[in-house]
Amino acid sequence: MSEFNNFFKSAFSVDNVIFGFDEGDLKILLIKRGADPFSGMWALPGDLVYPNEDLNTAASRVLEELTGISDVYLEQVQTFGAVNRHPLGRVITVAYYSLININKYMVTAASFAQKAKWHSISTVKALAFDHNQILSACFDLLKQRVRTRPLGFELLPLKFTLTALQHLYEAILETELDKRNFRKKILSMNLLIDLEEAQEGVAHRPAKLYKFDSDRYEKLVKDGFSFELKESKKKMLLENS
Amino acid sequence: MSEFNNFFKSAFSVDNVIFGFDEGDLKILLIKRGADPFSGMWALPGDLVYPNEDLNTAASRVLEELTGISDVYLEQVQTFGAVNRHPLGRVITVAYYSLININKYMVTAASFAQKAKWHSISTVKALAFDHNQILSACFDLLKQRVRTRPLGFELLPLKFTLTALQHLYEAILETELDKRNFRKKILSMNLLIDLEEAQEGVAHRPAKLYKFDSDRYEKLVKDGFSFELKESKKKMLLENS
DNA sequence: CTTAATCGTGTACTTTATACACAAATATCG
DNA sequence: CGATATTTGTGTATAAAGTACACGATTAAG
Incomplete structure (x- = not known):
């Protein structure tokens, strides 16, 4: 000592x-x-x-x-x-x-x-x-x-729109994402609960609100599910000689 | 201070x-x-x-x-x-x-x-x-x-066979890989140089020897290439209710 | 020359990623 | 109240990547 x-x-x-x-x-x-x-x-x-x-x-x-x-x-x-x-x-x-x-x-x-x-x-x-x-x-x-990992939700309020989620990802990844493909991918994971509520106080068509289903995520992970968002824009593939 | x-x-x-x-x-x-x-x-x-x-x-x-x-x-x-x-x-x-x-x-x-x-x-x-x-x-x-990342090569001798490389990956990932798919994927990256030499002293058909082309890897990375080996065995997809 | 062992290879199918455009819904303004 | 401005929500066709799978070729040993 x-x-x-x-x-x-x-x-x-x-x-x-x-x-x-x-x-x-x-x-x-x-x-x-x-x-x-x-x-x-x-x-x-x-x-x-x-x-x-x-x-x-x-x-x-x-x-x-x-x-x-x-x-x-x-x-x-x-x-x-x-x-x-x-x-x-x-x-x-x-x-x-x-x-x-x-x-x-x-x-x-x-x-x-x-x-x-x-x-x-x-x-x-x-x-x-x-x-x-x-x-x-x-x-x-x-x-x-x-x-x-589904971390984005930590940065958002409990209820959020898909557009807000997409903008968050774009800000973090410093890239643009395709709206339809982003939604397709996120929704296909079944990790979002559609709250059947709409945004309020916006001067245009209001978006639907969702929340993250963390219980379901835990369950899916136990069954071998792994969160992956690979989306990116185009590829620039250079020729391999 | x-x-x-x-x-x-x-x-x-x-x-x-x-x-x-x-x-x-x-x-x-x-x-x-x-x-x-x-x-x-x-x-x-x-x-x-x-x-x-x-x-x-x-x-x-x-x-x-x-x-x-x-x-x-x-x-x-x-x-x-x-x-x-x-x-x-x-x-x-x-x-x-x-x-x-x-x-x-x-x-x-x-x-x-x-x-x-x-x-x-x-x-x-x-x-x-x-x-x-x-x-x-x-x-x-x-x-x-x-x-x-192409790290596996650090663990192998300079000259190695594709089978040795595969076994290394299997040991690290604790999973089995499909021989044909593994080779297809690794070779498609153009990161291995075929030494046109054969294994010696084995009691069966000798395998070809390769070495890792690190110069080429550096070059590819600069052009946006990213090494990825996603291979795995089957999926067990559980039903999403 | 037979045997035993490992090497090297191709194709069909499934899944995932990507590109892309327009009608529907609402608030605002005149 | 109708026109305008804004953002939402959605589907399909194509390309790329992942997966499953079997057998003849090559060598050394006996």
């Missing part, structure tokens, strides 16, 4: 890429740093992990302190530990992404103090530390996940 | 699941622990990360010290940091897997002292710490990767 205390140790933290979807746009929550290093720059929300706290717990805590939301979808992505990634000393950070329904977002004391703000992912500029790299790893993983 | 020194810190390590393929069997390299905790049990090779060492470097070092092999395929998988995963104190560990050509494996002083031994993945029993959980995460990722 005394030997253990002689081991080299480092500080370690979690950083969390918090995704939300609003106005057809994929967004992430950033905070403006108030202190050095990188004072004044935008950064991913994160914190040091407490001595008696698991990693996932720390990531959830960061999210809840900032947004007031608990019980969210959260996944570990990758750990960044380059020797010089933090100017003050060795800090290893474990990156997570989480998906929240942006309507549940509350301005908490923490988010107010830290000047948290939603940024469209397409307009994010230089971030503090190696956070651009972390963001990019998280976004890449999200793109992959959204094609193989 | 003095504030930084007051942060809670923990020891951190890397653990490495080293895969090899031999005699039609997927294997991993384990070491027998000589000291408490878990003295006498098999464990994944790993070590504490040095103060001025990046994570990937540490994982490579562990592998090279043990096997004498450098320049191997290595990928970070997941970080395990449960509060009580290590009996002596808080230790966060970053899990990696690596793929080596088992014929290059040398018994080094380190592997000898640590009683390193190859174990068929199907016969691995209880390991020290949370290493079964780590192994399982790494094996799962390997299964996924091998379908979407």
Whole structure:
């Protein structure tokens, strides 16, 4: 045990890429740093992990302190530990992404103090530390996940239209999808419940509302079902000599 | 800076699941622990990360010290940091897997002292710490990767037969593949170079030897090619009510 | 020369992906 | 109240990919 205390140790933290979807746009929550290093720059929300706290717990805590939301979808992505990634000393950070329904977002004391703000992912500029790299790893993983797991629903309100769902996928995958093919594919999975309600307050033909049937999804998975959305636009196949 | 020194810190390590393929069997390299905790049990090779060492470097070092092999395929998988995963104190560990050509494996002083031994993945029993959980995460990722990246070749000698390649895939995916379909698919990617040589020393019709064309792969990837091996056996589709 | 073992190959069928256009429904405005 | 603007919801034909399946050819050994 005394030997253990002689081991080299480092500080370690979690950083969390918090995704939300609003106005057809994929967004992430950033905070403006108030202190050095990188004072004044935008950064991913994160914190040091407490001595008696698991990693996932720390990531959830960061999210809840900032947004007031608990019980969210959260996944570990990758750990960044380059020797010089933090100017003050060795800090290893474990990156997570989480998906929240942006309507549940509350301005908490923490988010107010830290000047948290939603940024469209397409307009994010230089971030503090190696956070651009972390963001990019998280976004890449999200793109992959959204094609193989029914995660999109985490970002939408309980009731949503098929058009909203399609726009969400388009924002995440950064591609356009064909309306008819998208609907055919999604509906063929039998994972959506037609609520037999219509959208209200729109100045045109209102769309039908659906919700995600998570019970049915669990059941299907047990029977070997696997969610897959492979749709893409055209292929450009180059000739193989 | 003095504030930084007051942060809670923990020891951190890397653990490495080293895969090899031999005699039609997927294997991993384990070491027998000589000291408490878990003295006498098999464990994944790993070590504490040095103060001025990046994570990937540490994982490579562990592998090279043990096997004498450098320049191997290595990928970070997941970080395990449960509060009580290590009996002596808080230790966060970053899990990696690596793929080596088992014929290059040398018994080094380190592997000898640590009683390193190859174990068929199907016969691995209880390991020290949370290493079964780590192994399982790494094996799962390997299964996924091998379908979407041409990694199999890392585990084979430079020259190999299509049958050997198929057996490798079957060992990793834990499924049987159809010979004709497998060959059709692999050959259609134009990633193999027919060496116009035959196997020697076998008591039956010798198979042709191939090697992987990594230059061509790089080129194809730039043109948007993506490796995919989706092959599986039958489907069991259960009725959707 | 017979035997035993593995190699190498093609085709028909099923499933999935892709491309594409227009009438129906509603709110708004004059 | 009728015309206009907007978005919804739907089907079919074609192309590509996945799956099932059997046997003659080639070699070494005896």
